[in-house]
Each structure stands twice: as C-alpha cells, then as structure tokens.
Amino acid sequence: MTMKTLPKSFYERDTKKVAKELLGRYLIHKNKVGMIVETEAYYGLGDPASHASRGMTPRNKVMFGPAGRSYVYFIYGNYYLLNAVTEKEGKPGAVLIRALEPIQNIDAKTNGPARLTMALGITREHNDLDLTKGDLKITEGTDNKFQIIRKPRIGIKQGAEELLRFYIKNNKYISKT
DNA sequence: GCCTCGATTGACT
DNA sequence: GTCAATCGAGGCA
Numbered sequence: 001m002t003m004k005t006l007p008k009s010f011y012e013r014d015t016k017k018v019a020k021e022l023l024g025r026y027l028i029h030k031n032k033v034g035m036i037v038e039t040e041a042y043y044g045l046g047d048p049a050s051h052a053s054r055g056m057t058p059r060n061k062v063m064f065g066p067a068g069r070s071y072v073y074f075i076y077g078n079y080y081l082l083n084a085v086t087e088k089e090g091k092p093g094a095v096l097i098r099a100l101e102p103i104q105n106i107d108a109k110t111n112g113p114a115r116l117t118m119a120l121g122i123t124r125e126h127n128d129l130d131l132t133k134g135d136l137k138i139t140e141g142t143d144n145k146f147q148i149i150r151k152p153r154i155g156i157k158q159g160a161e162e163l164l165r166f167y168i169k170n171n172k173y174i175s176k177t
Numbered sequence: 178g179c180c181t182c183g184a185t186t187g188a189c190t
Numbered sequence: 191g192t193c194a195a196t197c198g199a200g201g202c203a
Binding site: 114 | 182183184185186
C-alpha cells in the first residue's frame with residue numbers, strides 16, 4: 001500500500017490535538033494495515049497517569065525525545081502497548097493507540113491496546129523507531145467523514161477526570177470498557 | 178536490594 | 191460482576 005506517511009511536524013504539536021487527528025489514519029507494520037479508531041493522550045509533568053509524570057527514566061526517555069517516533073513498553077508481565085511520541089524534543093508527550101479497524105492482512109482481534117500489538121507483531125524491539133518511514137509507520141487515511149467522541153481515559157487511577165480519550169463514533173472495533 | 182503494582186486481558190462465579 | 195496471570199520498572203511505603 002503506497003500512501004504518504006504523516007510528517008514529523010504532524011506529531012510535533014499539542015498531544016491532545018495529535019491524538020484526535022490520528023483517528024482515521026493507517027498504522028502499518030510490514031504488510032499489515034489497520035485504521036486507527038481509538039487513542040489516548042498522555043502528557044508529562046502535571047499528568048499523574050503518564051509514565052513521564054515524575055520525570056525522565058530509562059523507560060520513558062523516548063517520550064522526551066523527538067516527535068514522530070514509537071514508544072513501546074511492556075506491561076502486566078504480558079503485553080506491549082504502542083504510542084506515538086508527540087511535542088517538541090525535551091517536552092514529554094505520547095499518544096496511546098488503543099484500537100484499530102483491520103484493513104489488510106490482519107487476522108487477530110485489534111480492539112484493545114495490547115491486542116493490536118499482538119495482531120501486528122509489535123514487541124520491545126519496536127521501541128523508539130521512526131514512524132515517518134520504515135517497517136512501522138503511520139500514513140494518511142482515506143476517510144475523514146466520521147464523528148469523534150471524547151471520553152475519560154481507561155485503566156488509570158489518577159488523572160481520570162480529563163477527556164483525553166478519543167474514538168470514532170459507532171466504530172465496531174473500539175476497545176471494551 | 179526489596180517490594181509494590183501497572184496506560185490489560187481473559188477466565189471464571 | 192470479580193479476579194489471577196506475570197514480570198520488570200522504579201520508588202523507597
């Protein structure tokens with residue numbers, strides 16, 4: 001599938017705006033393609049739910065780096081979650097990809113942040129990669145005519161009051177709550 | 178160095 | 191509805 005990737009400048013903006021505008025885009029890993037239908041925004045200081053809320057650590061340092069790269073981390077002893085790094089270098093931010101609608105070569109379920117990484121074969125080896133080119137990338141989508149719903153983020157204990165979760169209304173692949 | 182608990186999922190009452 | 195699995199990051203209770 002030949003489609004233009006989103007440039008670094010797309011990601012180098014406010015995290016919430018990037019999260020919203022990633023909806024409808026295509027996430028591509030090698031020959032597998034899925035449309036992003038659900039995202040969440042994570043900031044740094046001032047966002048208690050973010051890994052970066054207490055400053056830089058070996059794990060979260062990619063969130064402080066340049067925009068447009070991948071942030072993949074291991075959680076609950078079982079799962080990998082995929083984020084796209086946002087904001088200018090030095091300022092932490094990332095968008096968690098929570099659900100995909102399968103487009104090409106995807107068999108497994110993609111209606112959850114850990115399910116989609118399993119379906120696409122994403123692991124810790126895919127941390128800190130350039131999403132504007134290479135095997136793992138995000139491209140412009142095709143459909144812009146959908147309604148976006150804003151809700152509180154899922155699965156966190158602090159910082160759950162802000163509406164930082166975004167998804168495409170009526171899409172069948174939204175994660176279960 | 179130790180120990181708690183997580184940006185989840187799937188199995189079970 | 192409730193809860194165990196499973197392991198590594200990171201805070202230090």
